[in-house]
Amino acid sequence: xxxxxxxxxxxxxxxxxxxxxxxxxxxxxxxxxxxxxxxxxxxxxxxxxxxxxxxxxxxxxxxxxxxxxxxxxxxxxxxxxxxxxxxxxxxxxxxxxxxxxxxxxxxxxxxxxxxx
Numbered sequence: 001x002x003x004x005x006x007x008x009x010x011x012x013x014x015x016x017x018x019x020x021x022x023x024x025x026x027x028x029x030x031x032x033x034x035x036x037x038x039x040x041x042x043x044x045x046x047x048x049x050x051x052x053x054x055x056x057x058x059x060x061x062x063x064x065x066x067x068x069x070x071x072x073x074x075x076x077x078x079x080x081x082x083x084x085x086x087x088x089x090x091x092x093x094x095x096x097x098x099x100x101x102x103x104x105x106x107x108x109x110x111x112x113x114x115x116x
Contacts, residue, residue, distance in 0.1 A: 009110030022095030
């Protein structure tokens with residue numbers, strides 16, 4: 001069974017930066033969407049970035065201009081660069097890939113805490 005593994009979370013001061021990574025346990029060649037979601041305590045999970053197989057990218061207004069999603073050319077790893085972090089960005093961040101064969105894949109989450 002394929003699973004996703006995130007890394008890169010941690011504690012950072014307001015205004016700081018982090019890079020999150022998401023990699024699959026095996027190579028997948030049919031991924032058509034790679035996305036990042038986050039869930040803060042007591043809140044619903046929300047989309048923060050998505051990139052399609054034809055490089056269409058989507059961000060909500062809350063992170064536009066601060067977060068950047070990207071992937072490697074082999075489409076084996078997805079990244080999320082978080083810049084100018086704010087305390088309200090504190091959440092567990094999850095990667096989510098859509099595969100034609102494997103279906104909907106979620107990572108286990110990585111914690112991001114923005115605090116002085």
